[in-house]
Amino acid sequence: MANIGLYIELKEGKSKKSNKETLSFAKKSGKAVYAVVFTNDVGPYLDELKGVKKVIQVKGDDLTYQPDFYADTMAKIIKDFDLEYFLGIFSAQARDLFPRIAARTEDAGLINDCLEIDLENNQVARPVYAGKLLCRYAIEDKIKILTLRPNVFPVEEGGAGDPEIATVDLVKSEPKIKILEVIKSEAKKIDLQEADVIISGGRGIKTKENFALLQEVADLLNAGIGASRAAVDSEYATYDMQVGQTGKVVNPKLYIACGISGAIQHFVGMKTSRVIVAINKDPEAPIFKKADYGIVGDLFKAVPLLKEELKAVL
Ligand SMILES: Cc1cc2nc3c(=O)[nH]c(=O)nc-3n(C[C@H](O)[C@H](O)[C@H](O)COP(=O)(O)OP(=O)(O)OC[C@H]3O[C@@H](n4cnc5c(N)ncnc54)[C@H](O)[C@@H]3O)c2cc1C
Incomplete structure:
Protein backbone atom coordinates (compact mmCIF):
# COMPACT_ATOMS: atom_id res chain seq x y z
CA MET A 1 0.00 0.00 0.00
CA LEU A 170 12.94 22.60 9.22
CA VAL A 171 15.74 22.20 6.66
CA LYS A 172 17.61 25.49 6.63
CA SER A 173 19.57 25.16 3.45
CA GLU A 174 21.43 28.05 1.85
CA PRO A 175 18.49 30.13 0.58
CA LYS A 176 18.43 30.97 -3.11
CA ILE A 177 15.60 33.39 -2.53
CA LYS A 178 15.51 36.25 -0.09
CA ILE A 179 12.12 37.74 0.71
CA LEU A 180 12.75 41.46 1.14
CA GLU A 181 9.23 42.62 1.77
CA VAL A 182 5.65 41.35 1.72
CA ILE A 183 3.31 44.00 0.38
CA LYS A 184 -0.30 43.32 1.29
CA SER A 185 -3.10 44.63 -0.89
CA GLU A 186 -4.41 47.89 0.56
CA ALA A 187 -8.05 46.91 0.31
CA LYS A 188 -9.24 44.59 3.04
CA LYS A 189 -9.85 41.67 0.71
CA ILE A 190 -11.38 38.49 1.99
CA ASP A 191 -10.19 35.32 0.30
CA LEU A 192 -13.22 34.22 -1.75
CA GLN A 193 -12.31 30.56 -1.54
CA GLU A 194 -12.31 30.73 2.25
CA ALA A 195 -15.23 33.17 2.71
CA ASP A 196 -18.44 32.21 4.52
CA VAL A 197 -20.37 35.03 2.86
CA ILE A 198 -19.90 36.45 -0.65
CA ILE A 199 -21.70 39.28 -2.37
CA SER A 200 -21.09 39.41 -6.12
CA GLY A 201 -21.79 41.92 -8.84
CA GLY A 202 -22.46 41.30 -12.50
CA ARG A 203 -22.88 43.42 -15.59
CA GLY A 204 -25.96 44.91 -13.94
CA ILE A 205 -23.69 46.84 -11.54
CA LYS A 206 -22.80 49.07 -14.52
CA THR A 207 -19.61 50.75 -13.25
CA LYS A 208 -16.51 50.01 -11.24
CA GLU A 209 -17.48 52.70 -8.73
CA ASN A 210 -20.84 51.01 -8.06
CA PHE A 211 -19.00 48.10 -6.45
CA ALA A 212 -18.72 50.43 -3.45
CA LEU A 213 -22.39 49.66 -2.85
CA LEU A 214 -21.56 45.98 -2.47
CA GLN A 215 -18.55 46.84 -0.30
CA GLU A 216 -20.85 48.52 2.26
CA VAL A 217 -22.89 45.33 2.62
CA ALA A 218 -19.74 43.21 2.59
CA ASP A 219 -18.31 45.21 5.50
CA LEU A 220 -21.43 44.53 7.55
CA LEU A 221 -21.41 40.80 6.79
CA ASN A 222 -17.64 40.33 6.77
CA ALA A 223 -18.13 39.09 3.23
CA GLY A 224 -15.86 38.68 0.23
CA ILE A 225 -16.72 40.49 -2.98
CA GLY A 226 -17.05 38.46 -6.16
CA ALA A 227 -17.91 39.27 -9.76
CA SER A 228 -19.16 37.68 -12.94
CA ARG A 229 -16.92 37.43 -15.96
CA ALA A 230 -18.98 40.11 -17.69
CA ALA A 231 -18.18 42.49 -14.82
CA VAL A 232 -14.49 41.58 -15.05
CA ASP A 233 -14.40 41.90 -18.83
CA SER A 234 -16.06 45.32 -18.52
CA GLU A 235 -13.29 46.27 -16.05
CA TYR A 236 -15.74 46.91 -13.19
CA ALA A 237 -13.89 44.27 -11.17
CA THR A 238 -10.51 42.54 -11.18
CA TYR A 239 -9.91 38.97 -12.32
CA ASP A 240 -9.12 37.76 -8.81
CA MET A 241 -12.79 38.49 -8.03
CA GLN A 242 -14.20 36.35 -10.84
CA VAL A 243 -16.39 33.46 -9.79
CA GLY A 244 -17.10 30.64 -12.21
CA GLN A 245 -15.70 28.14 -14.61
CA THR A 246 -12.73 30.28 -15.53
CA GLY A 247 -12.57 32.07 -12.19
CA LYS A 248 -12.79 30.81 -8.65
CA VAL A 249 -14.93 28.00 -7.33
CA VAL A 250 -16.44 29.17 -4.06
CA ASN A 251 -18.41 27.44 -1.37
CA PRO A 252 -19.81 30.00 1.08
CA LYS A 253 -22.75 29.64 3.45
CA LEU A 254 -24.42 32.63 1.76
CA TYR A 255 -23.96 33.90 -1.82
CA ILE A 256 -25.71 37.11 -2.87
CA ALA A 257 -25.74 37.66 -6.65
CA CYS A 258 -26.52 41.24 -7.71
CA GLY A 259 -27.22 41.96 -11.36
CA ILE A 260 -25.98 38.54 -12.46
CA SER A 261 -28.06 36.59 -14.97
CA GLY A 262 -26.95 33.14 -13.78
CA ALA A 263 -25.18 31.72 -16.85
CA ILE A 264 -24.01 28.13 -16.44
CA GLN A 265 -20.34 29.21 -16.43
CA HIS A 266 -21.03 31.44 -13.43
CA PHE A 267 -23.25 28.90 -11.70
CA VAL A 268 -20.60 26.13 -11.74
CA GLY A 269 -18.41 28.38 -9.63
CA MET A 270 -20.95 28.98 -6.85
CA LYS A 271 -23.51 26.19 -7.06
CA THR A 272 -22.47 24.55 -3.80
CA SER A 273 -23.23 27.74 -1.81
CA ARG A 274 -25.57 26.77 1.02
CA VAL A 275 -28.00 29.66 0.44
CA ILE A 276 -28.18 31.66 -2.80
CA VAL A 277 -29.89 35.04 -2.89
CA ALA A 278 -30.44 36.73 -6.27
CA ILE A 279 -31.24 40.37 -6.94
CA ASN A 280 -32.17 40.95 -10.55
CA LYS A 281 -34.65 43.21 -12.31
CA ASP A 282 -35.54 40.56 -14.90
CA PRO A 283 -38.00 38.02 -13.45
CA GLU A 284 -36.99 35.60 -16.24
CA ALA A 285 -33.28 35.68 -15.34
CA PRO A 286 -31.99 32.06 -15.05
CA ILE A 287 -30.44 32.86 -11.64
CA PHE A 288 -33.93 32.71 -10.10
CA LYS A 289 -34.20 29.02 -10.98
CA LYS A 290 -31.13 28.36 -8.86
CA ALA A 291 -31.67 30.83 -6.02
CA ASP A 292 -33.15 29.99 -2.64
CA TYR A 293 -34.40 33.57 -2.27
CA GLY A 294 -34.98 36.06 -5.06
CA ILE A 295 -35.64 39.78 -5.17
CA VAL A 296 -37.06 40.93 -8.50
CA GLY A 297 -36.08 44.56 -8.63
CA ASP A 298 -33.47 47.19 -9.25
CA LEU A 299 -30.28 46.36 -7.35
CA PHE A 300 -29.63 50.07 -6.84
CA LYS A 301 -32.76 50.18 -4.70
CA ALA A 302 -32.60 46.70 -3.17
CA VAL A 303 -28.94 46.72 -2.05
CA PRO A 304 -29.21 50.01 -0.03
CA LEU A 305 -32.40 48.64 1.61
CA LEU A 306 -30.58 45.42 2.44
CA LYS A 307 -27.77 47.48 3.97
CA GLU A 308 -30.20 49.42 6.18
CA GLU A 309 -31.95 46.23 7.32
CA LEU A 310 -28.61 44.61 8.15
CA LYS A 311 -27.50 47.69 10.06
CA ALA A 312 -30.66 47.46 12.13
CA VAL A 313 -30.19 43.80 13.06
CA LEU A 314 -26.41 43.43 13.33
C1 LIG B 1 -15.62 29.36 -21.83
C2 LIG B 1 -16.38 30.35 -21.00
C3 LIG B 1 -16.02 30.52 -19.68
C4 LIG B 1 -16.74 31.43 -18.89
N1 LIG B 1 -16.39 31.57 -17.58
C5 LIG B 1 -17.13 32.39 -16.80
C6 LIG B 1 -16.83 32.53 -15.41
O1 LIG B 1 -15.86 31.96 -14.88
N2 LIG B 1 -17.61 33.32 -14.67
C7 LIG B 1 -18.71 34.00 -15.19
O2 LIG B 1 -19.38 34.72 -14.45
N3 LIG B 1 -18.98 33.89 -16.50
C8 LIG B 1 -18.21 33.14 -17.31
N4 LIG B 1 -18.50 33.08 -18.65
C9 LIG B 1 -19.46 34.04 -19.21
C10 LIG B 1 -20.91 33.64 -19.01
O3 LIG B 1 -21.32 32.83 -20.08
C11 LIG B 1 -21.81 34.89 -18.96
O4 LIG B 1 -21.61 35.64 -20.13
C12 LIG B 1 -21.53 35.78 -17.75
O5 LIG B 1 -21.59 35.03 -16.56
C13 LIG B 1 -22.61 36.89 -17.70
O6 LIG B 1 -22.35 37.77 -16.67
P1 LIG B 1 -23.49 38.63 -16.04
O7 LIG B 1 -24.54 37.71 -15.50
O8 LIG B 1 -22.90 39.61 -15.12
O9 LIG B 1 -24.02 39.47 -17.29
P2 LIG B 1 -25.38 39.38 -18.08
O10 LIG B 1 -25.64 38.01 -18.57
O11 LIG B 1 -25.35 40.49 -19.07
O12 LIG B 1 -26.48 39.69 -16.99
C14 LIG B 1 -26.63 40.91 -16.34
C15 LIG B 1 -27.88 40.80 -15.49
O13 LIG B 1 -28.03 41.98 -14.73
C16 LIG B 1 -29.41 42.29 -14.65
N5 LIG B 1 -29.51 43.70 -14.35
C17 LIG B 1 -29.16 44.77 -15.14
N6 LIG B 1 -29.37 45.93 -14.50
C18 LIG B 1 -29.86 45.60 -13.27
C19 LIG B 1 -30.28 46.37 -12.15
N7 LIG B 1 -30.21 47.70 -12.14
N8 LIG B 1 -30.76 45.70 -11.07
C20 LIG B 1 -30.85 44.35 -11.06
N9 LIG B 1 -30.46 43.58 -12.08
C21 LIG B 1 -29.97 44.20 -13.17
C22 LIG B 1 -29.98 41.87 -15.98
O14 LIG B 1 -31.38 41.61 -15.87
C23 LIG B 1 -29.17 40.62 -16.30
O15 LIG B 1 -29.82 39.44 -15.86
C24 LIG B 1 -17.80 32.19 -19.45
C25 LIG B 1 -18.16 31.99 -20.79
C26 LIG B 1 -17.45 31.10 -21.55
C27 LIG B 1 -17.86 30.90 -22.98
Whole structure:
Protein backbone atom coordinates (compact mmCIF):
# COMPACT_ATOMS: atom_id res chain seq x y z
CA MET A 1 0.00 0.00 0.00
CA ALA A 2 1.49 3.29 -1.10
CA ASN A 3 1.79 6.21 1.26
CA ILE A 4 0.05 9.48 0.51
CA GLY A 5 1.33 12.72 1.99
CA LEU A 6 -0.39 16.06 2.22
CA TYR A 7 0.57 19.56 3.09
CA ILE A 8 -1.72 21.16 5.67
CA GLU A 9 -1.53 24.83 4.71
CA LEU A 10 -1.90 27.32 7.54
CA LYS A 11 -2.92 30.94 7.31
CA GLU A 12 -2.21 33.13 10.32
CA GLY A 13 -1.90 29.97 12.40
CA LYS A 14 -5.23 28.49 11.29
CA SER A 15 -5.74 25.51 9.04
CA LYS A 16 -7.17 26.66 5.70
CA LYS A 17 -10.71 25.53 4.97
CA SER A 18 -9.77 23.59 1.83
CA ASN A 19 -7.36 21.35 3.76
CA LYS A 20 -10.52 19.40 4.63
CA GLU A 21 -10.90 18.52 0.95
CA THR A 22 -7.38 17.18 0.49
CA LEU A 23 -7.72 15.33 3.79
CA SER A 24 -11.05 13.75 2.82
CA PHE A 25 -9.67 12.78 -0.58
CA ALA A 26 -6.53 11.24 0.92
CA LYS A 27 -8.44 9.33 3.60
CA LYS A 28 -10.89 7.93 1.04
CA SER A 29 -8.00 6.67 -1.12
CA GLY A 30 -7.42 3.84 1.33
CA LYS A 31 -3.69 4.65 1.48
CA ALA A 32 -1.73 5.42 4.63
CA VAL A 33 -2.06 9.20 5.08
CA TYR A 34 0.82 11.39 6.31
CA ALA A 35 -0.13 15.01 7.05
CA VAL A 36 2.65 17.61 7.15
CA VAL A 37 2.16 20.67 9.37
CA PHE A 38 4.75 23.42 9.87
CA THR A 39 4.16 24.30 13.51
CA ASN A 40 5.79 24.20 16.91
CA ASP A 41 2.46 23.28 18.53
CA VAL A 42 0.55 20.60 16.68
CA GLY A 43 -2.18 20.37 19.37
CA PRO A 44 -4.74 22.71 17.76
CA TYR A 45 -4.73 20.71 14.50
CA LEU A 46 -5.05 17.18 15.85
CA ASP A 47 -8.83 17.13 15.93
CA GLU A 48 -9.02 17.85 12.22
CA LEU A 49 -6.33 15.25 11.55
CA LYS A 50 -8.10 12.30 13.18
CA GLY A 51 -7.98 9.23 10.96
CA VAL A 52 -4.60 9.98 9.39
CA LYS A 53 -1.78 7.54 10.09
CA LYS A 54 0.89 10.04 10.95
CA VAL A 55 1.20 13.76 11.52
CA ILE A 56 4.63 15.01 10.53
CA GLN A 57 5.25 18.10 12.60
CA VAL A 58 7.93 20.38 11.17
CA LYS A 59 9.56 22.42 13.93
CA GLY A 60 11.85 25.39 13.70
CA ASP A 61 12.79 28.64 15.43
CA ASP A 62 11.20 30.62 12.58
CA LEU A 63 8.53 28.89 10.52
CA THR A 64 7.58 31.91 8.41
CA TYR A 65 7.10 30.75 4.81
CA GLN A 66 10.43 30.67 3.01
CA PRO A 67 10.25 28.87 -0.37
CA ASP A 68 13.65 27.14 -0.18
CA PHE A 69 13.31 25.98 3.41
CA TYR A 70 9.78 24.69 2.89
CA ALA A 71 10.55 22.96 -0.42
CA ASP A 72 13.75 21.32 0.86
CA THR A 73 11.96 20.13 4.00
CA MET A 74 9.06 18.73 2.01
CA ALA A 75 11.34 16.97 -0.50
CA LYS A 76 13.20 15.37 2.43
CA ILE A 77 9.91 14.24 4.00
CA ILE A 78 8.72 12.70 0.69
CA LYS A 79 11.96 10.69 0.54
CA ASP A 80 12.27 9.74 4.21
CA PHE A 81 8.63 8.69 4.61
CA ASP A 82 8.51 6.97 1.24
CA LEU A 83 5.53 9.00 0.02
CA GLU A 84 4.37 7.98 -3.43
CA TYR A 85 1.74 10.72 -3.67
CA PHE A 86 1.88 14.24 -2.29
CA LEU A 87 -1.13 16.57 -2.26
CA GLY A 88 -1.89 20.19 -1.44
CA ILE A 89 -4.49 22.86 -2.09
CA PHE A 90 -3.98 24.87 -5.30
CA SER A 91 -3.53 28.10 -3.37
CA ALA A 92 -1.38 31.18 -3.99
CA GLN A 93 1.35 29.64 -1.83
CA ALA A 94 1.10 26.28 -3.61
CA ARG A 95 1.71 27.98 -6.97
CA ASP A 96 5.07 29.03 -5.57
CA LEU A 97 5.90 26.01 -3.45
CA PHE A 98 4.78 22.86 -5.27
CA PRO A 99 6.89 23.26 -8.43
CA ARG A 100 9.90 23.72 -6.14
CA ILE A 101 9.06 20.52 -4.25
CA ALA A 102 8.69 18.60 -7.53
CA ALA A 103 11.98 19.98 -8.86
CA ARG A 104 13.80 18.87 -5.70
CA THR A 105 12.26 15.38 -5.64
CA GLU A 106 13.80 12.63 -7.74
CA ASP A 107 11.50 10.98 -10.26
CA ALA A 108 8.53 13.23 -9.49
CA GLY A 109 5.84 14.73 -11.70
CA LEU A 110 3.53 17.59 -10.78
CA ILE A 111 0.01 18.47 -11.94
CA ASN A 112 -1.50 21.62 -10.48
CA ASP A 113 -5.15 22.68 -10.21
CA CYS A 114 -6.69 19.20 -10.51
CA LEU A 115 -10.46 18.96 -10.88
CA GLU A 116 -10.60 15.17 -11.01
CA ILE A 117 -8.19 12.58 -9.65
CA ASP A 118 -8.36 8.82 -10.16
CA LEU A 119 -5.36 7.31 -8.40
CA GLU A 120 -6.26 3.73 -9.28
CA ASN A 121 -6.08 4.41 -13.01
CA ASN A 122 -3.43 7.15 -12.79
CA GLN A 123 -5.67 9.76 -14.40
CA VAL A 124 -5.98 13.38 -13.39
CA ALA A 125 -7.84 16.18 -15.12
CA ARG A 126 -7.16 19.90 -15.03
CA PRO A 127 -8.53 22.86 -16.97
CA VAL A 128 -6.36 24.56 -19.59
CA TYR A 129 -6.78 27.66 -21.80
CA ALA A 130 -8.77 29.53 -19.14
CA GLY A 131 -11.18 26.64 -18.66
CA LYS A 132 -12.00 26.11 -22.32
CA LEU A 133 -10.58 22.57 -22.28
CA LEU A 134 -10.23 19.87 -19.68
CA CYS A 135 -7.00 17.92 -20.13
CA ARG A 136 -6.42 14.43 -18.78
CA TYR A 137 -2.95 13.34 -17.74
CA ALA A 138 -1.19 10.25 -16.49
CA ILE A 139 2.01 10.83 -14.52
CA GLU A 140 4.71 8.35 -15.47
CA ASP A 141 7.12 9.40 -12.74
CA LYS A 142 7.23 7.30 -9.59
CA ILE A 143 6.18 10.15 -7.30
CA LYS A 144 3.00 11.96 -8.14
CA ILE A 145 2.57 15.48 -6.77
CA LEU A 146 -0.87 17.03 -7.17
CA THR A 147 -2.67 20.18 -6.08
CA LEU A 148 -6.46 20.20 -5.86
CA ARG A 149 -8.57 23.18 -6.90
CA PRO A 150 -10.32 24.45 -3.74
CA ASN A 151 -14.06 23.86 -3.28
CA VAL A 152 -14.29 21.11 -5.89
CA PHE A 153 -13.64 17.90 -3.94
CA PRO A 154 -16.23 16.69 -1.39
CA VAL A 155 -15.61 16.99 2.32
CA GLU A 156 -16.32 14.19 4.76
CA GLU A 157 -16.05 15.44 8.32
CA GLY A 158 -14.64 13.35 11.15
CA GLY A 159 -12.37 10.38 11.29
CA ALA A 160 -11.52 7.70 13.79
CA GLY A 161 -8.22 7.21 15.57
CA ASP A 162 -5.56 9.57 16.84
CA PRO A 163 -2.54 9.83 14.55
CA GLU A 164 1.04 9.07 15.54
CA ILE A 165 3.22 12.16 15.63
CA ALA A 166 6.68 12.38 14.07
CA THR A 167 8.78 15.52 14.36
CA VAL A 168 11.14 16.81 11.72
CA ASP A 169 13.36 19.88 11.83
CA LEU A 170 12.94 22.60 9.22
CA VAL A 171 15.74 22.20 6.66
CA LYS A 172 17.61 25.49 6.63
CA SER A 173 19.57 25.16 3.45
CA GLU A 174 21.43 28.05 1.85
CA PRO A 175 18.49 30.13 0.58
CA LYS A 176 18.43 30.97 -3.11
CA ILE A 177 15.60 33.39 -2.53
CA LYS A 178 15.51 36.25 -0.09
CA ILE A 179 12.12 37.74 0.71
CA LEU A 180 12.75 41.46 1.14
CA GLU A 181 9.23 42.62 1.77
CA VAL A 182 5.65 41.35 1.72
CA ILE A 183 3.31 44.00 0.38
CA LYS A 184 -0.30 43.32 1.29
CA SER A 185 -3.10 44.63 -0.89
CA GLU A 186 -4.41 47.89 0.56
CA ALA A 187 -8.05 46.91 0.31
CA LYS A 188 -9.24 44.59 3.04
CA LYS A 189 -9.85 41.67 0.71
CA ILE A 190 -11.38 38.49 1.99
CA ASP A 191 -10.19 35.32 0.30
CA LEU A 192 -13.22 34.22 -1.75
CA GLN A 193 -12.31 30.56 -1.54
CA GLU A 194 -12.31 30.73 2.25
CA ALA A 195 -15.23 33.17 2.71
CA ASP A 196 -18.44 32.21 4.52
CA VAL A 197 -20.37 35.03 2.86
CA ILE A 198 -19.90 36.45 -0.65
CA ILE A 199 -21.70 39.28 -2.37
CA SER A 200 -21.09 39.41 -6.12
CA GLY A 201 -21.79 41.92 -8.84
CA GLY A 202 -22.46 41.30 -12.50
CA ARG A 203 -22.88 43.42 -15.59
CA GLY A 204 -25.96 44.91 -13.94
CA ILE A 205 -23.69 46.84 -11.54
CA LYS A 206 -22.80 49.07 -14.52
CA THR A 207 -19.61 50.75 -13.25
CA LYS A 208 -16.51 50.01 -11.24
CA GLU A 209 -17.48 52.70 -8.73
CA ASN A 210 -20.84 51.01 -8.06
CA PHE A 211 -19.00 48.10 -6.45
CA ALA A 212 -18.72 50.43 -3.45
CA LEU A 213 -22.39 49.66 -2.85
CA LEU A 214 -21.56 45.98 -2.47
CA GLN A 215 -18.55 46.84 -0.30
CA GLU A 216 -20.85 48.52 2.26
CA VAL A 217 -22.89 45.33 2.62
CA ALA A 218 -19.74 43.21 2.59
CA ASP A 219 -18.31 45.21 5.50
CA LEU A 220 -21.43 44.53 7.55
CA LEU A 221 -21.41 40.80 6.79
CA ASN A 222 -17.64 40.33 6.77
CA ALA A 223 -18.13 39.09 3.23
CA GLY A 224 -15.86 38.68 0.23
CA ILE A 225 -16.72 40.49 -2.98
CA GLY A 226 -17.05 38.46 -6.16
CA ALA A 227 -17.91 39.27 -9.76
CA SER A 228 -19.16 37.68 -12.94
CA ARG A 229 -16.92 37.43 -15.96
CA ALA A 230 -18.98 40.11 -17.69
CA ALA A 231 -18.18 42.49 -14.82
CA VAL A 232 -14.49 41.58 -15.05
CA ASP A 233 -14.40 41.90 -18.83
CA SER A 234 -16.06 45.32 -18.52
CA GLU A 235 -13.29 46.27 -16.05
CA TYR A 236 -15.74 46.91 -13.19
CA ALA A 237 -13.89 44.27 -11.17
CA THR A 238 -10.51 42.54 -11.18
CA TYR A 239 -9.91 38.97 -12.32
CA ASP A 240 -9.12 37.76 -8.81
CA MET A 241 -12.79 38.49 -8.03
CA GLN A 242 -14.20 36.35 -10.84
CA VAL A 243 -16.39 33.46 -9.79
CA GLY A 244 -17.10 30.64 -12.21
CA GLN A 245 -15.70 28.14 -14.61
CA THR A 246 -12.73 30.28 -15.53
CA GLY A 247 -12.57 32.07 -12.19
CA LYS A 248 -12.79 30.81 -8.65
CA VAL A 249 -14.93 28.00 -7.33
CA VAL A 250 -16.44 29.17 -4.06
CA ASN A 251 -18.41 27.44 -1.37
CA PRO A 252 -19.81 30.00 1.08
CA LYS A 253 -22.75 29.64 3.45
CA LEU A 254 -24.42 32.63 1.76
CA TYR A 255 -23.96 33.90 -1.82
CA ILE A 256 -25.71 37.11 -2.87
CA ALA A 257 -25.74 37.66 -6.65
CA CYS A 258 -26.52 41.24 -7.71
CA GLY A 259 -27.22 41.96 -11.36
CA ILE A 260 -25.98 38.54 -12.46
CA SER A 261 -28.06 36.59 -14.97
CA GLY A 262 -26.95 33.14 -13.78
CA ALA A 263 -25.18 31.72 -16.85
CA ILE A 264 -24.01 28.13 -16.44
CA GLN A 265 -20.34 29.21 -16.43
CA HIS A 266 -21.03 31.44 -13.43
CA PHE A 267 -23.25 28.90 -11.70
CA VAL A 268 -20.60 26.13 -11.74
CA GLY A 269 -18.41 28.38 -9.63
CA MET A 270 -20.95 28.98 -6.85
CA LYS A 271 -23.51 26.19 -7.06
CA THR A 272 -22.47 24.55 -3.80
CA SER A 273 -23.23 27.74 -1.81
CA ARG A 274 -25.57 26.77 1.02
CA VAL A 275 -28.00 29.66 0.44
CA ILE A 276 -28.18 31.66 -2.80
CA VAL A 277 -29.89 35.04 -2.89
CA ALA A 278 -30.44 36.73 -6.27
CA ILE A 279 -31.24 40.37 -6.94
CA ASN A 280 -32.17 40.95 -10.55
CA LYS A 281 -34.65 43.21 -12.31
CA ASP A 282 -35.54 40.56 -14.90
CA PRO A 283 -38.00 38.02 -13.45
CA GLU A 284 -36.99 35.60 -16.24
CA ALA A 285 -33.28 35.68 -15.34
CA PRO A 286 -31.99 32.06 -15.05
CA ILE A 287 -30.44 32.86 -11.64
CA PHE A 288 -33.93 32.71 -10.10
CA LYS A 289 -34.20 29.02 -10.98
CA LYS A 290 -31.13 28.36 -8.86
CA ALA A 291 -31.67 30.83 -6.02
CA ASP A 292 -33.15 29.99 -2.64
CA TYR A 293 -34.40 33.57 -2.27
CA GLY A 294 -34.98 36.06 -5.06
CA ILE A 295 -35.64 39.78 -5.17
CA VAL A 296 -37.06 40.93 -8.50
CA GLY A 297 -36.08 44.56 -8.63
CA ASP A 298 -33.47 47.19 -9.25
CA LEU A 299 -30.28 46.36 -7.35
CA PHE A 300 -29.63 50.07 -6.84
CA LYS A 301 -32.76 50.18 -4.70
CA ALA A 302 -32.60 46.70 -3.17
CA VAL A 303 -28.94 46.72 -2.05
CA PRO A 304 -29.21 50.01 -0.03
CA LEU A 305 -32.40 48.64 1.61
CA LEU A 306 -30.58 45.42 2.44
CA LYS A 307 -27.77 47.48 3.97
CA GLU A 308 -30.20 49.42 6.18
CA GLU A 309 -31.95 46.23 7.32
CA LEU A 310 -28.61 44.61 8.15
CA LYS A 311 -27.50 47.69 10.06
CA ALA A 312 -30.66 47.46 12.13
CA VAL A 313 -30.19 43.80 13.06
CA LEU A 314 -26.41 43.43 13.33
C1 LIG B 1 -15.62 29.36 -21.83
C2 LIG B 1 -16.38 30.35 -21.00
C3 LIG B 1 -16.02 30.52 -19.68
C4 LIG B 1 -16.74 31.43 -18.89
N1 LIG B 1 -16.39 31.57 -17.58
C5 LIG B 1 -17.13 32.39 -16.80
C6 LIG B 1 -16.83 32.53 -15.41
O1 LIG B 1 -15.86 31.96 -14.88
N2 LIG B 1 -17.61 33.32 -14.67
C7 LIG B 1 -18.71 34.00 -15.19
O2 LIG B 1 -19.38 34.72 -14.45
N3 LIG B 1 -18.98 33.89 -16.50
C8 LIG B 1 -18.21 33.14 -17.31
N4 LIG B 1 -18.50 33.08 -18.65
C9 LIG B 1 -19.46 34.04 -19.21
C10 LIG B 1 -20.91 33.64 -19.01
O3 LIG B 1 -21.32 32.83 -20.08
C11 LIG B 1 -21.81 34.89 -18.96
O4 LIG B 1 -21.61 35.64 -20.13
C12 LIG B 1 -21.53 35.78 -17.75
O5 LIG B 1 -21.59 35.03 -16.56
C13 LIG B 1 -22.61 36.89 -17.70
O6 LIG B 1 -22.35 37.77 -16.67
P1 LIG B 1 -23.49 38.63 -16.04
O7 LIG B 1 -24.54 37.71 -15.50
O8 LIG B 1 -22.90 39.61 -15.12
O9 LIG B 1 -24.02 39.47 -17.29
P2 LIG B 1 -25.38 39.38 -18.08
O10 LIG B 1 -25.64 38.01 -18.57
O11 LIG B 1 -25.35 40.49 -19.07
O12 LIG B 1 -26.48 39.69 -16.99
C14 LIG B 1 -26.63 40.91 -16.34
C15 LIG B 1 -27.88 40.80 -15.49
O13 LIG B 1 -28.03 41.98 -14.73
C16 LIG B 1 -29.41 42.29 -14.65
N5 LIG B 1 -29.51 43.70 -14.35
C17 LIG B 1 -29.16 44.77 -15.14
N6 LIG B 1 -29.37 45.93 -14.50
C18 LIG B 1 -29.86 45.60 -13.27
C19 LIG B 1 -30.28 46.37 -12.15
N7 LIG B 1 -30.21 47.70 -12.14
N8 LIG B 1 -30.76 45.70 -11.07
C20 LIG B 1 -30.85 44.35 -11.06
N9 LIG B 1 -30.46 43.58 -12.08
C21 LIG B 1 -29.97 44.20 -13.17
C22 LIG B 1 -29.98 41.87 -15.98
O14 LIG B 1 -31.38 41.61 -15.87
C23 LIG B 1 -29.17 40.62 -16.30
O15 LIG B 1 -29.82 39.44 -15.86
C24 LIG B 1 -17.80 32.19 -19.45
C25 LIG B 1 -18.16 31.99 -20.79
C26 LIG B 1 -17.45 31.10 -21.55
C27 LIG B 1 -17.86 30.90 -22.98
